[in-house]
Amino acid sequence: MDHHGGGIKSDIIHRSEKNPVIDFADIPFNCINLYNAGCVKKDGIYILLLTIEHLDGSTDLYLARSADGYNFTVAGDPFIIPRKDDPLYEYKTAGVLDARITRLEGAYYIVYLGESRHGTLLNLARTTDFTSVEKLGIISQPDTKAGALFPARINGRYARLDRPNTGGSIWISYSRDLLSWGESEVVLSPRDGYWDSNHIGCAAPPIETPQGWLVFYYGVKMTSGGTLTRIGTVILDRENPAAPLVGRSNIPVLSPRELYERVGDISNIVFSCGAVLEEDSSIKLYYGTSNSCLYVGTTTLEEIIETCMQSTKDF
Amino acid sequence: MSTPTGRDYLHRYEGNPIITLENIPFRCNTVFNCSPVKLGERYLLLLRVEGQQGYSFFALAQSPDGYHFTVEPKPVMLPAKQGPFAKYEVKGIEDPRITEYDGVYYILFTAVSRWGPRIEIAETRDFKDFERIAFISEPGNKDGVLFPEKIGGRFVRLDRPIGKGIGSIWISYSDDLIHWGGHRVLISPRQGMWDSYRVGASVPPIKTEKGWLEIYHGVKMTSTGPIYKIGSALLDLEDPARLVARCDEPLLAPRELYERIGDVHNVVFACGAIVEPDGEMKIYYGAADTCICVATAPFNEILERTLA
Numbered sequence: 001m002d003h004h005g006g007g008i009k010s011d012i013i014h015r016s017e018k019n020p021v022i023d024f025a026d027i028p029f030n031c032i033n034l035y036n037a038g039c040v041k042k043d044g045i046y047i048l049l050l051t052i053e054h055l056d057g058s059t060d061l062y063l064a065r066s067a068d069g070y071n072f073t074v075a076g077d078p079f080i081i082p083r084k085d086d087p088l089y090e091y092k093t094a095g096v097l098d099a100r101i102t103r104l105e106g107a108y109y110i111v112y113l114g115e116s117r118h119g120t121l122l123n124l125a126r127t128t129d130f131t132s133v134e135k136l137g138i139i140s141q142p143d144t145k146a147g148a149l150f151p152a153r154i155n156g157r158y159a160r161l162d163r164p165n166t167g168g169s170i171w172i173s174y175s176r177d178l179l180s181w182g183e184s185e186v187v188l189s190p191r192d193g194y195w196d197s198n199h200i201g202c203a204a205p206p207i208e209t210p211q212g213w214l215v216f217y218y219g220v221k222m223t224s225g226g227t228l229t230r231i232g233t234v235i236l237d238r239e240n241p242a243a244p245l246v247g248r249s250n251i252p253v254l255s256p257r258e259l260y261e262r263v264g265d266i267s268n269i270v271f272s273c274g275a276v277l278e279e280d281s282s283i284k285l286y287y288g289t290s291n292s293c294l295y296v297g298t299t300t301l302e303e304i305i306e307t308c309m310q311s312t313k314d315f
Numbered sequence: 316m317s318t319p320t321g322r323d324y325l326h327r328y329e330g331n332p333i334i335t336l337e338n339i340p341f342r343c344n345t346v347f348n349c350s351p352v353k354l355g356e357r358y359l360l361l362l363r364v365e366g367q368q369g370y371s372f373f374a375l376a377q378s379p380d381g382y383h384f385t386v387e388p389k390p391v392m393l394p395a396k397q398g399p400f401a402k403y404e405v406k407g408i409e410d411p412r413i414t415e416y417d418g419v420y421y422i423l424f425t426a427v428s429r430w431g432p433r434i435e436i437a438e439t440r441d442f443k444d445f446e447r448i449a450f451i452s453e454p455g456n457k458d459g460v461l462f463p464e465k466i467g468g469r470f471v472r473l474d475r476p477i478g479k480g481i482g483s484i485w486i487s488y489s490d491d492l493i494h495w496g497g498h499r500v501l502i503s504p505r506q507g508m509w510d511s512y513r514v515g516a517s518v519p520p521i522k523t524e525k526g527w528l529e530i531y532h533g534v535k536m537t538s539t540g541p542i543y544k545i546g547s548a549l550l551d552l553e554d555p556a557r558l559v560a561r562c563d564e565p566l567l568a569p570r571e572l573y574e575r576i577g578d579v580h581n582v583v584f585a586c587g588a589i590v591e592p593d594g595e596m597k598i599y600y601g602a603a604d605t606c607i608c609v610a611t612a613p614f615n616e617i618l619e620r621t622l623a
Binding site for chain 1: 386402429431432433449450451452453454455456474476477478479481483485487488489490493494495496498499500503515
């Protein structure tokens with residue numbers, strides 16, 4: 001396979017012919033943007049938690065459901081919104097966004113961002129049924145983004161990835177109760193001269209594989225025209241994700257190429273908060289783009305792992 | 316020279332600066348931010364020394380009176396060269412703050428690396444052996460201070476992450492000193508005032524009947540760079556996440572030449588204070604990132620000034 005061919009078929013993530021999976025016509029109200037959906041497959045139903053930017057600029061999280069992973073129905077009412085009677089409202093006045101969902105010990109944990117004049121920080125919520133949701137509180141200091149829980153404990157402790165603004169790297173932290181976190185270590189840093197040279201962050205929450213934790217991450221290159229955001233993959237050590245990497249793709253697996261990935265409020269961006277690993281080892285990666293609709297790309301676990309392992313180990 | 320000095324609420328010692336490059340028995344660039352502790356009648360100062368190479372480490376000074384210090388011949392804590400702490404200390408260790416718990420002295424300090432500054436905690440019992448415990452923040456954070464006792468059964472700290480470019484003082488809680496949560500913002504910069512650009516914890520909180528007195532640093536940005544001053548705020552005794560009072564004016568501002576001229580001009584920066592049995596407070600501060608000074612005031616005056 002020619003990874004450098006330049007055509008849209010050259011990406012390792014294959015754009016679905018059924019794209020977009022959600023566009024503005026699917027939203028039961030007027031809004032300005034929709035993007036960045038966390039996702040999970042529960043009892044055969046695909047559930048997305050979309051970030052929707054309202055006309056006034058604020059953001060909330062909305063659920064969408066699908067039986068086939070391609071045709072979604074978006075809920076008219078938000079699932080998570082900043083509420084004025086929330087004691088932590090002060091930290092969400094500008095909105096909540098970028099939900100990443102992890103199934104862990106029988107429940108679904110949602111790490112999402114709260115934005116306010118105090119900065120951007122991670123919030124944690126839990127649901128079992130995607131009908132009601134329990135907010136567990138703030139789990140990071142500002143400015144921190146791109147938080148996601150691991151789907152299992154590591155050496156008895158809960159673990160998460162996130163991206164502190166300073167340094168532009170992906171970090172891991174550990175907790176015994178999901179509320180107090182520590183033992184933070186850097187996991188993955190930007191690479192000089194690469195497509196992910198400026199800053200990076202976790203895209204889809206870690207997926208357990210025989211080789212280790214598979215993480216789709218986003219990498220940003222800074223250009224004279226602004227940021228260029230792509231998606232790559234890395235495999236982290238099962239027992240110690242901060243240990244030397246098992247493998248990291250030298251190339252992005254998805255890059256902005258189509259018009260809808262290049263033109264919009266934010267140009268030149270593909271950005272994901274979630275992927276589904278199917279029983280047949282195919283992967284559906286849900287991603288937002290410049291034009292503010294939601295798309296799905298597919299690949300196989302085998303192809304992604306091969307991409308990670310083939311790369312030279314110069315990281 | 317003496318006229319403006321008397322105008323601050325903290326009174327400069329006439330023998331300032333009390334420690335300079337000349338007092339360091341080994342070659343270095345500067346000596347500045349430092350944290351004091353009084354053991355019986357003996358004063359110890361844990362000093363941030365910047366080596367000629369450019370990175371910082373810690374040395375120790377001792378004094379019988381709190382004013383005349385002798386610096387030990389060798390540094391007491393250098394950036395780790397191997398082990399799990401080394402990669403985050405490559406650019407040095409900075410700004411120690413000492414808090415005692417029953418004969419154990421915890422030191423919060425800033426470790427600097429290519430990933431940015433983060434807060435680390437170490438402990439010592441004798442100021443000879445220092446044992447690193449853990450990193451307690453992610454990068455982009457500094458100015459960590461530990462409260463001198465547990466509140467509601469938990470350890471409590473202040474620190475200074477950066478949110479949307481704003482440097483505010485935050486509070487966090489822990490059961491084990493290693494895992495931290497319950498993060499809340501506590502003291503933010505004030506528009507149009509001397510602390511309009513950034514604030515950060517300076518002295519570990521001092522317990523009073525009226526609340527925890529926090530002596531902090533505030534920064535104003537000017538066209539020629541920042542001006543660092545020392546201010547004060549009072550936190551609720553039982554719920555320190557509640558700000559009770561905050562002094563409108565700085566307690567100490569750069570005025571003297573030794574505070575205005577140095578590697579970083581216009582800086583007074585405290586990392587610790589001693590409250591004497593007679594009620595006098597000694598605040599040790601780095602001046603212009605180049606030397607160490609001391610200023611004093613009746614502690615009650617500072618407390619009343621904060622509440623006014």
